[in-house]
C-alpha cells in the first residue's frame with residue numbers, strides 16, 4: 001500500500017492511502033457508526049455494496065452533475081446532517097468525483113465549525129487532484145468555486161479499481177491532469193524524483209490502468225509536497241495551473257461542450273510549450289517530447305479552430321492576471337515551469353490553435 005502525508009501544521013494533516021481493492025475492507029479505515037456518507041445518484045447505483053455498509057439514515061445522496069455544485073445542494077446536505085443530529089466527533093465521508101468531494105468537504109468544514117472529513121475519490125481527476133490539498137467549495141452565478149474553504153481531509157482512501165466503471169470522457173479528464181504533473185515534476189520541489197514522464201513514456205500502450213497505483217501515487221506525492229509548502233495558494237501552488245489559463249479560455253469558448261477539462265488542459269500545455277519554444281526557453285528536443293506524450297494519449301485529436309482574439313479576451317479573466325497583464329506558466333527546462341508576465345501578444349496569438 002502507498003502511504004503519503006500532507007502536513008501544514010501539527011493540527012492540520014492528511015493521510016493518503018492508495019491500493020487496489022482497498023475499498024473492499026473500508027471498515028478497517030473508518031468507524032462506520034460515526035460516519036455520514038455523501039455520494040451522488042450515479043455512484044450510489046454503481047456501488048451498492050459500499051453503501052450497504054453504512055446506516056441508511058446517515059447516507060445522503062445528491063444529484064449528479066456540476067450544475068448541482070451549488071448553495072442549494074450544500075444547504076440540503078447541511079440540513080440533513082443537522083436533522084440526524086451530527087456531533088462534533090462524527091465524520092463526513094465523500095464518495096465520488098470532484099463535485100461530491102468539493103461539496104462534502106465544504107459542508108464538513110462549516111458544520112459545527114468543522115468535523116472530521118474522509119474522501120474516497122472515484123474519478124481519476126479526484127484521485128490525482130481534487131481530493132488532495134483541501135480546497136472545497138461550490139459554484140455561484142458569478143463563477144466556479146467562488147465560495148469555499150481550505151480544509152484538508154483527515155484521510156483520503158484511493159482505490160483505483162473504481163476507475164473500471166469510469167467512462168472514456170471522464171478518464172481523459174483525469175489523464176490531462178496526470179500529464180500536467182509529469183511536466184511540472186521538478187518545479188514541485190519534491191526530495192524524491194519519481195520521473196512520472198518516464199513512467200508514462202515507457203509504457204507502450206495508451207492504457208496505463210495496470211500502472212495506476214504508481215501513477216496516482218506520483219501525482220499525489222507531487223501535489224502533497226506543493227500543498228505542504230504552500231497551503232493557501234500564495235506562490236508555489238500556482239504551478240498546478242500549468243496549461244489551465246489556455247484551458248479555461250478554450251472551455252468557456254466551447255461552452256463546456258465538445259472537450260473535457262483534461263483535453264482542454266492538454267491543448268493548453270501544447271500552446272504553452274509552443275510559446276515557450278518560440279521564446280527560445282526550451283529546445284526542439286523537449287518541445288517534441290511534450291507533444292509526443294500528449295499525442296500518445298490522444299488528448300488533442302479533435303480539430304479545434306478558435307477566433308484567436310476571443311480566446312485572448314477570455315484569457316484576461318484568468319485569476320493570475322495582474323495590472324491587465326496575462327501571467328502564464330511556461331516550460332523553461334525539462335519538467336520545470338516558470339511564471340511569466342511579459343508575454344508578447346503576437347507570439348501568444350500564434351501559439352493558439
Ligand SMILES: NC(=O)c1ccc[n+]([C@@H]2O[C@H](COP(=O)([O-])OP(=O)(O)OC[C@H]3O[C@@H](n4cnc5c(N)ncnc54)[C@H](O)[C@@H]3O)[C@@H](O)[C@H]2O)c1
Pocket residue numbers: 040042043046064065066069096097098099100102122123124125126129130131132133134135136144145162163164165166167170173
Ligand atoms: N478541490 C480541488 O482542488 C479541485 C481540483 C480540480 C477540480 N476540482 C473540481 O472537481 C470537479 C470535477 O471533478 P470530476 O472530474 O471528478 O467530476 P464529477 O465529480 O462530476 O464526476 C464526473 C462524472 O463521473 C461520474 N463518476 C464518478 N466516479 C465514477 C465511477 N467510478 N464510475 C462511473 N462514473 C463515475 C460522476 O457521477 C459524474 O457523472 C469540478 O467541480 C472541479 O471544480 C476541484
